[in-house]
Amino acid sequence: MTDRPSPPILDPRRAVQRVLLITLALNLTVVGLKATVGWLTGSLSLLADALHSVTDSANNVLGLATNRLADPHPDRDHPYGHQKFEAIGALGIAAFLGIACFEILKTAVERIVGGGNSVTLGATALWIMLVVLGINVFVAFYERRVGLALNSKILVADARHTMGDIWTTIVVLAGLIGVWQGLTWLDVALAFPVALLVFKSGWTVLRENLPWLVDEMAIAPEAIHAQVMQVPGVVNCHNIASRGLLGRQVFIDMHLVVKPTDIQAAHAITEAVEERLEEAYGPARITIHVEPREYTEEEITY
Structure with a gap:
């Protein structure tokens, strides 16, 4: 029997941490802008979108924590390395998305049953949302590009989440334009597809990381x-x-x-x-x- 020593393994954790810190700062900016505009206008869909963006920041913090633990080099207690910590972090992202989905649906139903506050919009709010959309696009493509280059599951998973956030922001922005034109019911109605987009992102992350954790076949x-x-x-x-x-x-x-x-x-x-x-x-x-x-x-x- 032979057990060939593994060749040196590249440790991309420092580069991953740098990307996560940059995207954390940008995501916190997005949360602040969405929450401020949502609170000032009374828009439920925008507040729900801000909640979705909170998970982006939480994911970055979670990714920073798990990335420090995901050392690819083996030691006495972990002879196969520590890389599954990164997959656990990706599953944490799925959990955050599930919580966000529940909160969005809960708030939308409460608004329908109990009635809601009127939404007041101006051109400034719409321009701010366009800026938010631009930040999200940059974060998603930046994280995905670096994540694929480093083969980092946590970055690719977070990029996918942010990509879902882009579509969410587009849907919300379309709804706000409709409300601006007098279609006030669009705000609550669009909160439901936002929830579905959040759920889809969480399910995708969960489906892609469970096989790694349960030692599914890697090569046919x-x-x-x-x-x-x-x-x-x-x-x-x-x-x-x-x-x-x-x-x-x-x-x-x-x-x-x-x-x-x-x-x-x-x-x-x-x-x-x-x-x-x-x-x-x-x-x-x-x-x-x-x-x-x-x-x-x-x-x-x-």
């Missing part, structure tokens, strides 16, 4: 098998399993049958297999169990 065993069988000297491989995050770090286990019968030659083939898998799927931590040549197994995975 058939793909690994195809790579391994191209290495000279390999007779068969089976009991293939993988987990982790492709492109960040994956863990691959397998049983291998090779042609040579002496340990040194068999070890050389396992090294070649590890190099091939590292090139195809790295960074990867690969564990190979070598079995006798006479051993046969029809299934390549569990």
Whole structure:
């Protein structure tokens, strides 16, 4: 059996922290502008949108905390690293979105049942909302670009949330223009699609991070098998399993049958297999169990 040491892992946490601090400042600015305009105009949809934006700031704070814990380097107590802390942070984002969705719906129903305050709008409020929209667009594309470059789940998840906030702001802005033109019922009516957009963002984040936390298959065993069988000297491989995050770090286990019968030659083939898998799927931590040549197994995975 060989357990090849994992190659040096790039630690992008410092860059992620810098992005989160920048977006936190911008998101707090957005919250302040939305809340101020919503309070001055009495707009329910805008106040709901401000609540949605509060979760953006909370997500940044949560991301800063979890990012400090998500050290990719293993230690004695965490031999597989600490990267799942980042996925836990992304799940926290989903929880915040669920809370925001509930509050938006609750407030909208209360306004319908109990009646609401009149909404008073001016051109200044609409111009401020256009500025807010521009900030949201910048934050979403900036976080997504850096998140993809660093392969940071917390940044990509937060960028998706902010992208949802852009559509929310567009819907609210359209409603405010309608209210400005005399369609006062639009304010409460548009609070419901805002809630749906919030829920959709939370569900997407939840769906994408649960597989990582429950060790779902990272690479199809058939793909690994195809790579391994191209290495000279390999007779068969089976009991293939993988987990982790492709492109960040994956863990691959397998049983291998090779042609040579002496340990040194068999070890050389396992090294070649590890190099091939590292090139195809790295960074990867690969564990190979070598079995006798006479051993046969029809299934390549569990």
